Amino acid sequence: MRGARKRISCPEKDIAALQKKPVPPRPVSTDFVEIAPAAAVAVAQHGWRAKCLQRLVRLDLPVPRTVALPAGTVRALAAGQAVDAAGILARTGALVSVRPSPVNPEWGGPGSVLNVGMNAARHAEIRKTHGAAAADALYLRFVHSYATHVARLDPDAFALDPEPGALGHALTLYQEETDEPFPQDPARQLAEVLRSMARAWEGTSARLLRQAKGAPPDAALGLLVQEMAFGIGPGLSGSGTIQFVDGVTGSPRITGRFRGQAQGRAASVETLYLTRDPRGASLEEAAPQIFAELVAHGAACRARLREEMQIEFVVESGKLRVIDALKVTRSARAGVRIAVSLAQDGVISREDAILRVEPRALSELLHYQVDPRAPRERIGRGIAASPGAATGRIVFTAAAAQAAAARDEPCILVRRETGPEDIRGMHAAHGVLTERGGITSHAAVIARGLGLPCIVGASGIVLDQRERTLRAEDGRLLREGDTITIDGSNGEVLLGAAEMLAPALDDGFRTLLRWADNVRDIGVRANADTPDDARTARLFEAEGIGLCRTEHMFFDEDRLTVMREMIFADTSRDRRIALERLLPMQRADFLALFDIMAGQPVCIRLFDPPLHEFLPHDREGMRELAEALDRPLSEVTRRVEALSEFNPMLGMRGVRLGITMPEIYDMQARAIFEATVEAGRRGAPVVPEIMIPLVSASREVELVKTRIDAVAGAVRTEQKAQFAYRLGVMVETPRAALRAGEIAQHAAFLSFGTNDLTQMAYGLSRDDAGRFMGSYVMQQVYAEDPFHVLDVEGVGELLLIGAGRGREGRPDVTLSVCGEHGGNPESIAFCRAAGFDYVSCSPFRVPVARLAAAHFALLDRPTS
Ligand code: PEP
Ligand code: MG
16 A cells, blocks of 8 residues: 555544534624723723823814724734624724724834725715715725735735726726625624734734834734724815924924825825915915814823824814824934923923933934035945944954954944844944945844944945955945944945034933933943043033043054153163153143043043053064164064063053053153142142052052052152042952952042953953854843943942942942943943942943933832
8 A cells, every 4th residue: 555645534424413513603802992081991902092092082182983902802803703893883983994003102013994894885975975086085095905905915906096997997806806896894894904904913024023123022902993084075175294393303393294185194186284385385374273273282282191292183074183193203312302391391390301211312412423514535325324423444244343342443334234143243333334224124223223323225335245345336445444434314435534523412412411410329420531532521511530541642653652662661760761751741641631621530540451562563563663762673573572471461461560560650640640730720620530450459559559659749749739639449350359348448449340340250351252242142141242231140249249348348438330331221220229429431421321320210219
């Protein structure tokens, strides 16, 4: 019998039994509610749109009768259960629209279906009352929706243009394609439309789309069945939307359109402006009464729904109906302005205004723009996907972006398109440019979320990922490392570093942040190394500088040579002579910072990196150095080799340099104190803070402190001036955290350097982790990149131990975080809960940190 099919036996009597067995009737759900002021309508069950409509009904707006189906009913529908469609139509009338109502408007949902209930009989009736064209248009629209959404026929085959004969053609086509006439029973039509929408919600692509917007896997959908308001008919008829604020700026302005003889957002030949307009006719002039009603409804929504709403309305033969309303879609800037003006008008509290603005959204307001007056050399163009401009070196991979960030080198991540594996790289980049994609592609969505300037779909440029080149529109070839500027506000890719304008921060922004400052209970300082950084820190109202990395001051060409002379000095005396040349430059650096910060605290970290970083690494560089120092090349090469380390991050750096070559810290301390005296003489006294990096033993602090005290004493005597200063320690080795009690006895403050602390707690190189971080996060080895979001379980425990022991050792010790985590909202929550005094982050993250800190303070308030 090999190969023969086994016959499945089915005796005659079994078939008879099956045939006789009655098919159980499908259960019919009657779980729905008519939206009325007192009806039990809940967002969790019926969705946001149902709740919003109920609020409009309570405000007495002319909302057509509406029935809401809860999520349970919709789920049952998708699973094959029936719904009492006739019962619904008995409440709404026989001609209805069906709209989705998810719990969160961001989650989308299937498209609305209008004119459910249209059939031959109703068509004939409407023909009499509204004319043939209106009747055809209404019916045709429904046939189109039903054919494509319910019967799943090709939408292109069903015309939407109500040309003569189009309706007949659509009905015939429907019958040919489905082998049955177009259904005439409104209850059946409604049941099928509801089922198709319920199933569409369960579809894989809809699920993925909404999950990308934060919806949970079991996100619920409610459905609304609403009595149809025609926008077509005799007299003034049409549909439109109106809003009372500008969605980009948030300032008061009526915008929208009224489309005469049209339903939904369909095109119309009779479009009217809403307000008087020199370009054409307006609703305000054509129907002043209706316009006035709309304005009144808008004001009622604002006052009672406590929100700026966009109203969707229909005018049916001169009668206004409000069919829907939703929160005005707004830019981050408009979001701030709207929240502030609602609070200023007493509609919401200041606390509500603060909580309404997502801290990360602020970063969208903060970015640089390319100066429109400056020359620009355009090499490509794409879709402006996320605002702001950024300059950086081209990198072609996420790993390269992370490596650049670790070197503190701004970069632009250039990809064909991005995917989830690029997210870490996007975090690290200053801007993103993709060859493909549109406004909602991955790169665009993620970059907007991050407030990162981004251009997508720059199809005129050609990438060669393997060769690591980019061919510009005009054929020029750029390589990895070349500098470009992307203007995410207008989509232009520019060659080189364009001139930039600082962000324009409006009154709303400042007001909101001042309110935030009044409620937050943790300080926010900025990490600022240069006068420019310090000015940005002031602009964003940081409460001082929490970390000035002084080594960045030595990389200017003139200083680098002196620095190298100092490194090559054979004796302490020679080293001192070289440092004396650096002293006035350092003094000027610090004085500039003190001047800009005008009395606010400035925390200066003493020299931290390995000296090797200041030396050339190639032969050419060494030859030049030999020339500059007037020494033989062989000697220079030998010295450079001698200074190189197997593990420079764990080698001769930070306080270890301070102990073994104390002249460097002596010079820096002197520069700080002399600048302090000078600032005092200029009438802006300052109490400088001096921070010792990479401490791991309290004796290190003792030794450095003794020398710095001595320098302070000397400067006081020489200058005949008095000044105070605070000496603190950077806690960035695990041992410093564990020994914080002892260390704090010599330190007025402890500032946790969570970058190095993370590196050392994990044994994870800051500069190399980018290579595998994506894979680690994807496989959930780490929930997040710990260099980006503080690892509260491990590194966090070191922070808590360090803070606790530090306080025991010195109850008034000031505690702060100055690693990158200082600007991350989740990490701020941790520091705040641990009772830290302040966080310090890059200047551009200061506003986000201020607002996030206020959020946590408000959310932590006891509810009365
Ligand atoms: C740190 O280690 O957290 C820190 C702020 O210092 P740097 O990043 O300069 O090492
Ligand atoms: Mg460090």
